[in-house]
Amino acid sequence: MRIKSHPILGDIPKRKLVKIEVDGRTIEAFEGEPIAAALLAAGIKVFRRTVKRREPRGLFCTIGQCTDCMMTVNGMPNVRTCITPVEEGMEISTQIGRGERS
Amino acid sequence: MDAEVAVVGAGPAGLSASIEAARLGAKIVLIDENGKPGGQLFKQIHKFFGSMEHLAGLRGYDIGNKLWQRAMELKINVMLNTTVFGIFGDKTLGLLTTMGSEILRAQRIILATGGSENTIAFPGWTLPGVMGAGAAQTLINVHRVLPGKRILMVGSGNVGLIVSYQLLQAGAEVVALVEAAPKIGGYRVHAAKIQRAGVPIMVSHTVKRAHGRDYVEAATIVRVDDDLKMIPGTEKTFDVDTICLAVGLTPLSELAWMSGCKFIFVPTLGGHVPIHNEDLETTVEGIYVAGDIAGIEEASIAMEEGRLAGIAAAESLGYAREEATKLKKEIKERVQQLRRGPFGEDRYLAKQRIMKVAPR
Ligand SMILES: Cc1cc2nc3c(=O)[nH]c(=O)nc-3n(C[C@H](O)[C@H](O)[C@H](O)COP(=O)(O)OP(=O)(O)OC[C@H]3O[C@@H](n4cnc5c(N)ncnc54)[C@H](O)[C@@H]3O)c2cc1C
Ligand code: FES
Numbered sequence: 001m002r003i004k005s006h007p008i009l010g011d012i013p014k015r016k017l018v019k020i021e022v023d024g025r026t027i028e029a030f031e032g033e034p035i036a037a038a039l040l041a042a043g044i045k046v047f048r049r050t051v052k053r054r055e056p057r058g059l060f061c062t063i064g065q066c067t068d069c070m071m072t073v074n075g076m077p078n079v080r081t082c083i084t085p086v087e088e089g090m091e092i093s094t095q096i097g098r099g100e101r102s
Numbered sequence: 103m104d105a106e107v108a109v110v111g112a113g114p115a116g117l118s119a120s121i122e123a124a125r126l127g128a129k130i131v132l133i134d135e136n137g138k139p140g141g142q143l144f145k146q147i148h149k150f151f152g153s154m155e156h157l158a159g160l161r162g163y164d165i166g167n168k169l170w171q172r173a174m175e176l177k178i179n180v181m182l183n184t185t186v187f188g189i190f191g192d193k194t195l196g197l198l199t200t201m202g203s204e205i206l207r208a209q210r211i212i213l214a215t216g217g218s219e220n221t222i223a224f225p226g227w228t229l230p231g232v233m234g235a236g237a238a239q240t241l242i243n244v245h246r247v248l249p250g251k252r253i254l255m256v257g258s259g260n261v262g263l264i265v266s267y268q269l270l271q272a273g274a275e276v277v278a279l280v281e282a283a284p285k286i287g288g289y290r291v292h293a294a295k296i297q298r299a300g301v302p303i304m305v306s307h308t309v310k311r312a313h314g315r316d317y318v319e320a321a322t323i324v325r326v327d328d329d330l331k332m333i334p335g336t337e338k339t340f341d342v343d344t345i346c347l348a349v350g351l352t353p354l355s356e357l358a359w360m361s362g363c364k365f366i367f368v369p370t371l372g373g374h375v376p377i378h379n380e381d382l383e384t385t386v387e388g389i390y391v392a393g394d395i396a397g398i399e400e401a402s403i404a405m406e407e408g409r410l411a412g413i414a415a416a417e418s419l420g421y422a423r424e425e426a427t428k429l430k431k432e433i434k435e436r437v438q439q440l441r442r443g444p445f446g447e448d449r450y451l452a453k454q455r456i457m458k459v460a461p462r
Contacts, residue, residue, distance in 0.1 A: 001248040003272045008147050008161075012246050037245040045230040045317040056316045058230025059249070062237035064135070065218060 002041050018088040035081035035092060036062070036069050047071050047081060048095035071095045105131035105179075107415050108195055108208035110186045110357060113141020114401045115393025116214030117169040118408030119415070123212075124176040126416040126426070131206060132178055133197065135185040139173070140166030141216055141393075143401060145236075145243045147271075148264055150401065165401065189361045193388060210388045210415040213358055214408060217351035217372060217394035222256070226312030227345075235265040235348035242272040250344030254321045255279040256309050260288035262348030266296045269346075277340050280307040280323050282330055289445075310337060312345055321345050353395045361386050366459060370452040371397030379460035380434065381414035382407055390415055397456070399449055406437045 004012050015030040022044060029038030036059050039047070046056040047069050060068040064083040073079040073092050077099020081092075107123050109116045112134035120132045138144055146162025160168075173180065181199065188196040195206040219234040226232070231250060235257070238249050253274050255266045258281035266276045276296065284306050286293045297303060306326055313320040325336035351372055358376040359365070364385040365374045375397050382390045390411040393404035410433050417426035441450035 001251070001273075003242060003246045003248060006246070007271050009243065009246070033245060037241065037247045040241070040249060041247045047230070055228060056230055057228065058317065059241075060233050060237060061219065062233070062240040 001043075018086065020086060020088075020090040020092060022092045023094055029086045031088065032085045034062075035071070035073065035079075035084050035086055035090070038086050039081065039092075046094060049097065051097040054096070070099075072099050103131070103204060103206045105129060105206060105208045106419055107131075107210045107212060107412075108133065108193075108206055109212045109214060109412075110134075110195070111141065111214035111216055111393070111395075112136070112139040112180065112182070113214060113216050113393060113404065114143055114165065114169065115216070115395075115404040115408035115411075116141070116212065117166075117173055118405040119212045119214060119390075119392055119412035120178050120408075121169065121172050121176060122409045122412030122429075123416040123421075124173075124178050124412075126413065126422040128210075128416040128419055128421055130178050131208070132173070132180045133184050133186055133195075133206075134180075134182050137183050139170050139180065139182065142236075143169075145239050146264075146401075147243050147268065162401070169405075186357060189357050209419060210390070211361075212382075212390045212392060212408075212411050212415060213355075213376075213395055214391070214393045214404075214411075215354040215357060215395050217398050218354045219347070220350040220352055221347050222309075222349050224309055224311055226314065226318070229312050229314050229318050230316070231314065231318030231343055232312055232345045232347070235261050235346040238344070238346045239265045239268060242268060242274075248272055248274050249346075250318075250342070251275060252277050252340075252342045253344045253346055254309065254323070254340060254342045255346050255348060257281060257348035257350070258283075258286045258288055258293065258303060258305070259348060259350065260292055261351075262346075263288045263292035263296060265346065265348060266301060267292065267299070270296065270299050270301070274344075276301045277342050278323070279303045280309060281305045282308040282326055284328065308332070309345060313339070318343055318345055351394060351398045353398060355395055358384060358389070358391060358395065361389055363389060363391075366456055368397065368452045368455065370448050371399070371456075375456060377456055377460050380410075380457060381430070382411040383414060383461070385461055388415075388418070397449065397453065400440075403437060403440050406433050406440065409433055410437075 027042040060066045069081045106129040109132045143162040143166035185198045197204045310322045310324040322339045324332045363376040392407040392411040
């Protein structure tokens with residue numbers, strides 16, 4: 001959910017909308033915002049599953065410290081989505097375990 | 103690369119340190135891993151508490167912008183998106199930039215890395231939807247996205263109170279705020295604001311578990327006794343999609359550990375704190391600390407400590423000796439003022455304990 005208007009910060013700044021792909025589904029995102037913000041805005045909360053028990057993990061610290069938000073981005077696993085900016089056409093997928101190719 | 107003074111962290115402490123040291127003539131390199139300067143300030147949209155001298159009444163991000171402008175006027179060399187990953191023998195810093203790694207040799211180092219959020223563990227705490235209160239604050243105020251619609255806040259310190267209010271401003275519903283202690287931790291004014299908005303603050307209560315398969319769908323809270331033990335039969339369950347943890351900060355001190363600084367354990371200041379003297383110099387000569395790394399306090403104190411450390415570092419390099427003595431005295435008096443009152447008093451005494459074991 002985007003915060004479109006805000007009593008102190010005013011209207012949401014205008015930025016360029018781009019398309020990215022998440023697990024095969026196309027969503028809209030603002031260029032340059034963290035990938036994690038775009039996913040939350042699209043209602044996606046599970047970013048990866050743990051190595052052994054495949055438990056869900058999502059955003060936790062939002063400042064690059066905890067690594068809970070890691071996903072596979074353009075084929076590269078272990079990308080911290082909370083501090084990685086969106087680029088047009090990015091392909092993002094839920095990371096399973098360490099993100100080894102199956 | 104070389105610097106007379108390397109400052110790690112561009113929050114209120116690091117910016118203030120760089121400004122003072124640069125003003126006195128020292129050559130600075132200021133480094134921050136974030137893409138934006140200001141540290142915690144850039145996500146704080148409330149009007150600051152404190153005194154006028156400390157820009158109280160201004161919003162956090164305005165204070166950040168002011169400091170940043172001053173740093174730019176002084177043409178300070180700033181490296182953003184750059185992480186200091188280590189400090190090696192004799193003040194050599196390892197930097198990770200977007201281009202790769204680099205070495206910086208400094209004569210003095212000021213560590214102003216701030217703090218990191220604490221967490222508490224309970225069944226379900228790893229579910230997506232459980233996050234730090236600071237994390238939620240960054241999301242709503244910087245990225246303009248809500249983490250959820252219905253929130254349970256855990257912890258009634260100023261961070262829990264302020265972030266609750268900001269979640270309301272952003273359009274979320276704060277279902278309740280629980281606090282394990284028998285009384286509210288933060289300032290009365292902040293508590294009153296969210297109570298007026300209808301958020302129940304439940305003292306002597308904590309979170310017992312988070313429910314949900316893939317993400318948080320509900321939370322159970324429970325009453326605790328004076329020893330913080332859960333009282334069976336007092337559980338209540340709320341439908342929430344987000345649980346925010348505002349359970350304190352710990353000094354972010356790895357770089358000080360790596361440098362061989364000696365530490366002291368001071369719970370009032372957030373845990374292990376590098377031992378430092380009145381000039382904020384640690385037990386390693388030429389390495390200073392300032393702001394939350396020197397004990398979790400507030401931005402107004404972080405700015406004053408930054409100034410002190412910046413002046414002391416410049417002075418030790420031979421800049422502005424006479425002026426420095428006068429400036430340091432004024433700042434020390436202002437810091438004393440800031441540590442008055444019921445909250446400040448404890449921190450004042452804790453800091454005194456540290457100074458006692460510090461060199462010189
Ligand atoms: C919700 C909330 C409300 C608050 N309200 C107030 C208030 O009203 N009044 C008040 O006085 N105070 C307030 N504070 C407290 C205040 O924000 C902090 O005390 C202050 O920001 C600490 O300043 P600092 O410079 O020590 O650290 P920070 O502001 O945390 O800055 C540290 C910087 O260091 C960088 N860094 C860390 N490690 C590295 C590394 N290895 N390499 C490179 N860079 C690194 C980080 O990216 C960060 O930018 C509030 C805090 C919060 C969370
Ligand atoms: S949420 Fe912690 S690293 Fe991204």
